Amino acid sequence: MSKTIFITGASKGFGRIWTEAFLQRGDKVAASARNIETLQELAAQYPDTLLPIQLDVNDRAASFAAVQQAAAHxxxxxxxxxxxxxxxxxxxxxxxxxxxxxxxxTNVFGLLWVTQAAIPVMRAQGGGHILQVSSVLGVATLPVLGLYNASKWAVEGLSETLATEVKDFGIKITLVEPNGFSTDWGGASAVHSEPIALYDGVKAALYAGLTPDTIGDPAATSDAILKVVDEENPPLRIFLGKVGLPWLSQVYADRLATWEEWKEVADAAHGGAAVGEITA
Structure with missing residues (x-):
């Protein structure tokens, strides 16, 4: 049975690829972008199943209006x-x-506004599925991407909390965790801060590690996304690409080892039995 999809950032990259995949299999898609002229060709090809919506997710009122427009349509x-x-x-x-x-x-509040707009719609209809495009950098970090890392860690905490809050409404949450892919994310869509030469070595080391074998083909992600949205019990988190799981397995092993090493200090910091009223 076909599904109705609302997707932000549909003009390029993952958004465009997934929009096309949904349309090709017969789903109905409300595709939002800052510039909907980029969606004109698709709209002509799928006039009955594609609804282009102009949207800057930074605008909370516009985000709510866009979700309402898609649901009504x-x-x-x-x-x-x-x-x-x-x-x-x-x-x-x-x-x-x-x-x-x-x-x-954009990365946190834009996602939050669309999420807040979607919850009452899905609650009223008895369920739904929200996919939050995070990153492997929402679970571990790389240098030179500190604020991006921070934004995705925020998305992780927000979405994991949300999953527990809306479960009884029949709303499911999935965090999508791509590793590096050859999209515009690191190219035309990226913003670069004014450089300080003292960090040239850190940047060189980062970029040296980005070999062709570590960068995925974005077109190959469509089948995974289609499978996730069709799954009756979707995962809270799913990696896209072959780099994330091995890397993060080592990251977590290192974290656990450090935490165990400092366990006695942590336990001592707990103190004795609690005295008086316990409050949250």
Missing amino acids: FGSLDVVINNAGYGLFGTIEETSEKEARDQIE
């Missing part, structure tokens, strides 16, 4: 995919206030 929303976002390249010291605020505004 198609009669329901089975799946909402928060895909809009971009990468900010720069060390912590290099990052300007505006760059930092803009990164969090």
